[in-house]
Amino acid sequence: xxxxxxxxxxxxxxxxxxxxxxxxxxxxxxxxxxxxxxxxxxxxxxxxxxxxxxxxxxxxxxxxxxxxxxxxxxxxxxxxxxxxxxxxxxxxxxxxxxxxxxxxxxxxxxxxxxxxxxxxxxxxxxxxxxxxxxxxxxxxxxxxxxxxxxxxxxxxxxxxxxxxxxxxxxxxxxxxxxxxxxxxxxxxxxxxxxxxxxxxxxxxxxxxxxxxxxxxxxxxxxxxxxxxxxxxx
Numbered sequence: 001x002x003x004x005x006x007x008x009x010x011x012x013x014x015x016x017x018x019x020x021x022x023x024x025x026x027x028x029x030x031x032x033x034x035x036x037x038x039x040x041x042x043x044x045x046x047x048x049x050x051x052x053x054x055x056x057x058x059x060x061x062x063x064x065x066x067x068x069x070x071x072x073x074x075x076x077x078x079x080x081x082x083x084x085x086x087x088x089x090x091x092x093x094x095x096x097x098x099x100x101x102x103x104x105x106x107x108x109x110x111x112x113x114x115x116x117x118x119x120x121x122x123x124x125x126x127x128x129x130x131x132x133x134x135x136x137x138x139x140x141x142x143x144x145x146x147x148x149x150x151x152x153x154x155x156x157x158x159x160x161x162x163x164x165x166x167x168x169x170x171x172x173x174x175x176x177x178x179x180x181x182x183x184x185x186x187x188x189x190x191x192x193x194x195x196x197x198x199x200x201x202x203x204x205x206x207x208x209x210x211x212x213x214x215x216x217x218x219x220x221x222x223x224x225x226x227x228x229x230x231x232x233x
Contacts, residue, residue: 004084004092005099008066012100021062025104028054033111042119044112045129048105049200052193055137056165062100063144064158066093067223071152090223094145101137105130124203132199135212136192140165142219149226168192 012018032047084092112126144161151157167174172194175187188194195212198205 001084001088001092001095004089005096008093008096009099012062012096017061017065018100021058021100022104024058025051025054026107029105029107029111033107037111037115042115042121044108044115044121044126045200047111048108048129048133049196051105051133052136052169052196055133055140056169057162059101059137059140060144060158060161060165062097063141063148063161064154065148066097066145067149067227068151068154068157086224086227090145090220090227094141094220094223097141097145098138101141102134105133128203129199131204132196132208135209135216136196139192139212139215139219140168142216142223143168146219146223146226149223 012021028051029047032050033044036043036046108126108130112121112123115121116123143164144157147161147164148154148157151160168190169192171187172184172191175184175191178184192212195205195208198208
């Protein structure tokens with residue numbers, strides 16, 4: 001798995017993809033931080049919360065090539081015959097994408113230190129919301145990777161992943177527009193934004209941690225099954 005991880009992580013920075021991804025994230029994080037800092041707010045949580053919209057539209061670019069590119073270039077069979085399990089391949093690719101995602105939020109730590117040098121800050125709140133956004137990212141990356149396993153086209157993978165992200169992140173708002181109470185309650189349970197809000201409002205909500213880890217685990221498992229199906233077909 002470590003060899004796959006190193007290969008995939010390096011591939012993000014052997015092409016413009018990784019640099020473009022990080023540049024977009026750093027730009028918006030810097031813009032949001034400048035806005036709240038100028039307004040006198042010491043809460044970096046606002047910056048991270050504001051990045052949820054950016055995540056929806058940019059993270060599909062991070063996952064679109066994970067499995068579809070190998071399939072397109074016909075190198076997936078070479079990977080499958082390598083001395084590594086399919087699970088190892090999938091998890092190596094997952095952790096590579098997740099590492100780039102985590103790296104994209106590294107400036108928020110610098111922002112928190114800057115604010116802490118001026119006023120007293122609650123580090124527990126910062127850590128709590130960082131854990132929340134990382135879990136959201138893990139779940140979304142796993143979803144995107146599974147979608148990438150279903151097609152040979154990275155472009156199609158990106159589009160389908162974007163649609164999936166919009167639905168899972170905005171499903172509560174969509175359900176509220178219908179005015180159906182039961183549908184709104186169900187959407188609130190499965191939607192990611194309501195889960196993320198819990199990290200923003202409370203300390204380490206265990207049920208939300210389990211839910212998001214379960215989503216990530218399920219889609220990683222589905223990716224393994226999708227690759228294994230091609231292996232034996």
